[in-house]
Amino acid sequence: MASEQPTPLLEFRNVQTYYGRIQILKGVDYKVYPGEIVCLLGGNASGKSTTMKTILGIVKPAKGEVLWEGEVINGLRTAERIKRGIATVPENRRLFPNLTVLENLEMGAYTRTDAAAIADDLERVYGFFPKLAERRKQRAGTLSGGEQQMVAFGRALMSRPKLICMDEPSMGLSPALVDQNFELIQQVNEQGVAVFVVEQNANAALSIADRGYVLQGGRLFTEGTAAELLENPELKRAYLGG
């Protein structure tokens, strides 16, 4: 549905990355269009986390190009990328456990200096997750798993992103929380924010995604719409338990 739009929000063109001498990404291409949910599937050591780090600029590509709204951003610093609209919900949420909910949310707006707009966005996040308003003065580390996920989302939204990247949102969560989490992703997406989900849990990810990519050993194994991927026989055997 989104593929007829001209400029992707985020695009990878033949991106290759190394950790020292070990090549992790061996030339991958992704596109994420505005407002889409795109998932990236793959097993352990397939390059999923490296993809995340490359989007954020924590890892720089050795070859190939990362584009943001049509512009090459290979050398751009993380802070600058966040200013331009890339936000992240890291693996295991990575809240600041000893800061309060409010302080955690404020950290999400770290790259911004427009105090009035930040206050508005804080209210928006509280409106979106009323539970966080109740707990604004509570230490983030003392929240339940589901509430922590809300803080992680809220923190990402505080930078007014166009794209939220989620690293393994189902990691280490009980099945009930996984479902809750994916509902949250859909809710956030309905606000017009594109979501790029990196996930091992293929079924859960494809149930909400528009399109998906499958990584294997640093290369794209296949790609397609969520429906196509769910029907893909090889994928079924490998990931979907079919």
Next chain:
Amino acid sequence: MGATQTTPVREASRSGLQDVLARVPRWAWWTISIAIAAGFPLLNLAGVVETAWLRVGVVSLIFVLLSLGLNIVMGETGLLNLGYIAFFAFGSYTTALLSSPKFEIRWPFLAVVVVSTLVAMVAGFLISLPTLRLRGDYLAIVTLAFGEIVRLTIINLVPLTNGPNGVTGIYSPRLFADAKPALEGVQAWFIIDKPIEYYYLVLVCVIVLAVLLTNLKNSRVGRAWNALREDELAAISSGITAVRAKMLSVVLSAGIAGFAGALFAYYSNVISPESFLFMQSVIVVCMVVLGGMGSIPGVILGAIVLQALPQLIREAAGAARSDFEVYRMLIYGILIVVMVIFRPEGLLPDKIFRREAHEVDPRELEMTRQSLFDLEEGQKDLEV
């Protein structure tokens, strides 16, 4: 499940007295403390307190400066530095060389202090280049080695430092380099050489620094440091440039140590490598831990307690039994162990460390159980 659930837990852990003390506003504490600190030398003038105590006061205040500096890296940013005294040495030796008969140079006080601070900052910058990618234990080892390298270099760089003999006869601070003869009478005002003058000089520096650091702590920079201490990856993901923020913290803390070193060199007239032993670094770490990491009033108190208390004990034990020095480190060690067990957040804790150490919350226990359950249910990620 209401938000009120945690509040009673916090209240219950406080006794009545603590509650009353907590209600005294912060500015009142500052005013009382400054009044006591500023009034102390007057007791000496009135003849109640011996001048020896004033000297203890000056050295204590210099250590307050050092602790405030170390607190920036250790308390705020969470980087353990076991060679902090090296920056103090850089400041001291720079001052000694720029204001002593060694090379017959006598620069004005302000120029010397600024250059000493800058030299220490440059040293901090250089050491931060290779070390900032290290974490925890590795950083501790490298900084420890750095401290020792600096000390051994001082001992062996005889042409510059006089080696183990140290630099002697450091001139008293003089605000202007060459006073005209006509101004000789006026100029006496600008020479600082009595303990009481040093005391007020250092006290003013402590107050100014405490105010500056309090503002910095509540600024974007301070929040970036705290975020890095809490979770580096999360901090980077929030748009903090980790290397730059850490470097700023190391360089700033080095500069404060250099500044303190300059005052120390002026005050003691003589400096030698003995003042910059590894143990001195450990003592400053103890001051920060005892007072409360990340807490500005805390580290001020910690430094005064650990610097002045041994002298008090020595006095109490009687001048004849001056073997207290032998047990000093033993007592420090026991004190730190006791603190870490019973009050890990320090005497006057920072709010974040207090939260971390003491609010045992039933929800948190529940949360731990839940995450253990989640771990069993979920998959373990073996990805590098």
